[in-house]
Amino acid sequence: MIMLSDWHPDIIEFIISKMQNPRILRYLLENTEDEQIKKAAQDKLKFTPLTAQEQDMYQGIINYKQIPGLGGFSDKIIKEAEEKLRTGGTYSVHNSEFLTGANISVCLTSDFMEAVENDEEYSLRFPDVEKYDEEEMKFYNENWHEIGDVREWEQMGYKVRTYRKMRAKELWNLINVCATYSAEPGIFFIDNANDMTNAKAYGQKVVATNPCGE
Known part of the structure; x- marks a missing residue:
């Protein structure tokens, strides 16, 4: 199981990387307005002319x-x-064996779902490690794997870079189309899980789940 959060800059490529159905890739090319989704679908799609x-x-x-x-x-x-x-030819996909031995899922935050409901733009972000000094980089290397949430990281006062903004509904539609026709990605409502988990009583939080917990 590999999970990635909805705010991660690589979320589009992550989702499309597992798509093995060329018809769905063509559907995405024809029906999405997001240029990055189109590019990722085009890069995954392989065309062999007759x-x-x-x-x-x-x-x-x-x-x-x-x-x-x-x-x-x-x-x-x-x-x-x-x-x-x-x-005029045959459609297939590039890298058809990529991640075939693993399931992928997306951690959906309440912030993202609110942006979907309100038809707002959503920021794809990550710690701005390229601008960290030596002390900040040391803290990142030692602690990011435990925190793993760009929102919490920013609240702690560390610089975060917004790589791009996109219409939340475009990402939501991408998730739904791919999940419907290829059974991936799975979705895990990470904030809901943390709101309801008993782990809070022990000062802990949920960061992922097993494939059957979605």
């Missing part, structure tokens, strides 16, 4: 469409041949 021999073969199949008996071809095969010629 060779001249393949074009002739598919055209030969289609030529039987108006002939009784369809030349022995089924309607399905003829429709597939038409689709091949219409698209």
